[in-house]
Amino acid sequence: MMQRLPAVAIAGLSCENSTFTPSRTRAAAFHPKRGREIIEHYKFLHPKTKLGDEAEWKGALIGHALPGGIVERASFEELAAEIIQRLSEICQSLQRPLDGLWFDIHGAMYVEGLEDVESELLRRIRAVIGPTAIVSASMDLHGNVSRELAHQADLLTCYRTAPHVDVSETKERACRNLLRALEVHNAGGSLPLKAWIPIPILLPGEQTSTRDEPARHIYDAVPEVEKRDLILDAAIWVGYAWADEPRNRAVVVVTGWNKPAVAKGAQELAKTFWDAHGAFRFVAPTGSFAECLDTALATNARPYFISDSGDNPTAGGSGDVTWGATQLLRRPEFCEATGPKVIYASIPGAEAVAIAEKAGIGATITVTAGAEIDDLHAGPITMRGRVHSIKHGDPHAHIEVVLQVGSVFVILTKMRKPYHKEHDFTELDLAPRAADVVIIKIGYLEPELYDMAKDWMLALTPGGVDQDLGRLGHHRIERPMWPFDTEFKAQPDLQARFIPSSRESTPGDNLR
Template sequence: MRIGIAGIAIESSTFSPHRTGMADFRVTRGADLLARYTWTEDSTLDVEWVPLLHAVSLPGGAVLKDVYDELKAEILDRIGQAGPLDGLLLDIHGAMSVVGMLDAEADLAQAVRAAVGPDVLISASMDLHGNVSYDFVQHLDLVTCYRMAPHEDAWQTKERAARNLVARLHEGGKPHLAWVQVPVLLPGEKTSTRIEPAKSLYGQIEEIEAMEGILDASIWVGYAWADEPRCQAAVVVMGDDAELVQRQATKLANDYWRVRSEFAFVAPTGSLDHCIREGLASDARPFFISDSGDNPTAGGAGDVSWTLRVLRAYKSHTIIYASIVDPESVAIAKGGGEVELMVGGKIDSGPAGPVPLSGTVVKVHEDPVGGTIVVVKSGGLHVIITERRKPYHHVKDFTDLDLDPAHADLTVVKIGYLEPELYNLANGWLLALTPGGVDQDLLRLGHKQIVRPLYPFDPDMATPDLTARLI
């Protein structure tokens, strides 16, 4: 069997002024594309994997239209040159926003379907923070998404999508697919599978998947920081027993709806000032504070200076701030010595403009993701400034810069829920409700194009009909 692999994967905040260009994507083709997936070397699958094009970017603002058009056009062109295909794996995120479009994934899926024809099976692998509209899912034959947030099962999900596709091609026939959207839109920090009710909701999936006549079951939380009609939760169950897949999808959707008011933040929350005071007063170390409103791995610009402006008042304490993107400040500081900078607020200046920072450059480091990185020490405050947007998820991200959260009074990170390494390291953690393109307070962002009524925007809305639709 010949199965193509393609995709454009990014999570995009329409509330961030950042724009995602071609330079933001890591584009792979040929052997480099196949090397992303260990299972392409599994000879027992008896598959010729055909690499088309895959593009993935750190979350950010909406993708420039010409960039999307160029990537899509190359995928379609490579499909045309690939020769006959039996199947296609579509490896995407599901929350890509493109300037001037309201459902970029539906546009991509429709174009891919038109290119491969009606008989080629398409299997999509997605992030659970993706959006699943009818316009999108009608072009697919199989679809699955992560079952964990944080996404510790990302690569297992891609493999499941591939193996489901291979199995279905061997068995023949297309599965029934039952789809339903749930009019709930919540941020990922309120829907972590580490805690209830998401833990139990997602805990049902293995049991459903094990039923005779069921192939796969998925729950999407949706993406809260895009203002598009498709943004809401969704459920898909697929298999050979049409009545069973529809019944189980309907049940999962109603279960989600019933617990909508029980979702809570994965960590104690508060204003930035409150979190700093609590963290400094605590004896727990290491102590982390999430600068959640400008989380670059959720789509934040990464240069909102609101938090840095506040942290300058706490220079008598040892505080690590990770991080803020500002290539202009990096260009000045990489020469070392004493510097006076105006940092941040140059991409997303809404919450606060550039902030003055005087200090000593104590580290210059070259990083494959962040480019040139400098650490500026101002009193006890250590500010990490990056040339390019970079997440701080691993202990090595800090130790590469000669910084150690275990020996700091506070480590403040542009992040939402702590990723596993930092989560396991932390003895104290607070989630600061800071402003930015991925503000946790959805009601103050100003959504205008979401479909209403929608919880929590309309907390008293009537119970919707959540009967799943067979596709």
Template sequence: MDLRNLILVLCSIILSVSCKKNEKSVNQLPRVAITGLAIESSTFSPATTSEDAFHAYYGEDVFKYFPFLNEPDDSLRKQAHYFPAVKGHAIPGGIVTKEAYDALMKKTLDSLRENIPYDGLFFDIHGAMSVEGLDDPEGDMIKQIRSVVGYDCVISTCMDLHGNVSEKLAKETDLITCYRLAPHEDAFESKERALVNLLDRLKSGKNKPKYKAWIPVPILLPGEKTSTRIEPGKSLYAQVAPQTKKLGVIDAAIWVGYAWADEPRNHAVVMVTGDDKDEVKASAEMLAQSFWDVRNEFEFVAPTLPFEEAIKTAMKSDKKPFMLSDMGDNPTAGGAGDVTWTLNELLAIEEFKNKDGKSLIYASIPGPKLIKEALKVGVGGKVKAYVGAEVDYRYAPPVLLEGEVTAIKKGDKNAEVEVVVKTGNISVIVTKKRKPYHYEKDFTDLNLNPRDTDVVVVKIGYLVPELYNMRGDWVMALTPGGVDQDLERLPYKRIKRPMFPLDKEIGNPDLSVRWIEKSGSKNNNL
């Protein structure tokens, strides 16, 4: 064989190998990690959150958290090789201890190291975590994750719309989205969207978007005023999805932010990602301006009254059940859950002591000492012990609760043990650990019938869908606690000012786009 033919043969072999290699890389499924820690933490509550509160899933168990990945034959499950690390989600509460955060992060990073490299990472967080000694836990978290997975890995982040998006978080992530409904009926739909966006970018080879627009909006409002059930939130958030249909836009999002933490990142934000700079800019600035334009129209999602007026309204009503939200100590927003102020007021009302008076369910109050006594005497026994105010005793002391045990339930993920104590016409749900009550089954499992009860008091803000659909009528009570709805009473010291509605003379803010560099680019020390 002459030299020319030899060269042709060698070139043919090299081309063949190259084609096969390229074919393999095109057909190979992307390697995708999954991780995230989520909690909403009030810095105005004396409570702290420990590691066990996150009920973390590890490894393959992480799939159980996501309905769209729970079955091996789910379509999304087949589109990548997944490497789940750690997924923890705590009910809202107080600031997370540094010890708990460090322990969970170590487990996360150790798990991620086991399977590097990754093409992508699905980062599922809330966005309102507060940690002792850290101003921006989610920003710190993603920065630490980057130190393991590197910057060739595309990260797609999903958040609660009540989360906070700092510049660091915006820089370190590549794709980002958040819920579009409050109450969050679209939570898992949004998480799935974040994963689909990631897979689409990986499979197409487009990877990181060319543009990320970030606009801070100087508004800080509670979720009870920004629900998408009513205007203006309903119409404001209805403008988000159409932006994502525009050519060159991947996703768009509006974050209301979290009102009960005193940190510089706590404010509203708009972000839009995509490959067309003009379209991304136009969508981001339109959404930011739309939010600002309706700022004065936000009102509480339901009638809101001081407690004395709220309970009088409830007792006069003939609609069952009359739902009364004990908002100030709402554990679904970060309250300690054990403030006794409202329960103390209810126990002093004479009508609830009369045999023919109105009936009331109170959900709920932590009382480990009473739980211990109730387990001794059993259902039908009498108990007398102090409940509540072991964590947040600023507004009222522990309540001495005396009555008959009508139900005992063990094994709840959050409460651990639940006991119903009947005193007069009031049935008080006492828990070993705090628990929000969201579903009718939460009550019926304790032999309580909320639909046939005159008044049901829940430590919550706006009613979650099942309670909302069950209500005969509803009022939200302005009660004290770590998530006080009267924001002007909270001692903010560190949020950026001016801030609506805390500052009356604020002027028109700069709502133009701040372009966020791609993750891994220079000047990465935000």
């Protein structure tokens, strides 16, 4: 008799939510995929691929939202209820227990009235799929692994690069780990052991890029631990710095079948991270917005990139803070069309976009945009300029308009959008490589931007993802925590904690 393939469901919600951003994330922002859409989305699960043919993959619902403010409770409950319903239907259709679940999450989602929401979602899922289904979670390294999430999930892994160039590789690894654990378990073996070590460090991604030291050598050590006999996976989470929640901190998790080897690997990685805690620096020179502009104008490096980092929409910023654009347009150097060419991305303003659309390319208009949601640092900005270009159909922005104000080309969007690719600009009839200065709401530069920039600086601007963490007012994170605290009375406890599986009793003491 032919052995049946294991049945594995796929579900999860992914978002990165700043508790310091006044915007709210709603259900539609997750762009949910359901059923076969999920299988089609992930090429490594397609039929006739190695993983695709090794299991019976069952898509429930996944959703990936652009980072932003916290998720509305009603939106989360709507999506979570649909996940539970779809998983129930999958289990009923199988007429046998589900073998596994790939939990496709980020790890830094925050929902109104809930904390540690990924473990709460998985707790609800466990009530449907049962404690025996093996759950493998794939995560962003800027996510958070509470003790309870490590208990509810059997396997956890995360990205090993920042900027994240290994997203698909990580998700494929989570699925591969799941099938490996199923193979061992079905042959009479045990589930992998899980060693979990929290580290009292909470840093922004802009100080922990794996392009640079010390994060480079810390993350280079991860695959070396994974290569050891009877180790299945090793992972380090930096954590998410812009949410005020007790679980937020760095964490190491190592899984495998040999307890001493798992503990040794986890403790080595934790020690490597902690030993470097005083060496983390920003990925680029930093300064105030004015200092960054002064430096850009004084150098011959073209194009010169500036990150307007406090309102970075891919870290949890609302995207509509006008503080940087207001400072820029006040500068006399850019008042005339003959001044240094500057591109600024971007400011949301649906009404401004509608006016520009109606007026058409070439028209001179006066519009007001921004600060509809986040007006904590600056109010709406009024600009008079020439409509340079209009583009429809972007999945995030919906409609984009470029308004030339003096020598500054300001990108206005109907809905907020990150600008990470060269085509994001060229499709708007902008040539970033020919610009003098390119200013983007971002933190560390994504690969294409990094390659384009002849030089760059990180502007320490205000917003919901302010790089100056001390200005935000965290009061619920575990203390002491580097760099909020610079003196520790004792060395942190970096011994491995072995977390029981969901088949066993709850971990008991500090579930965070």
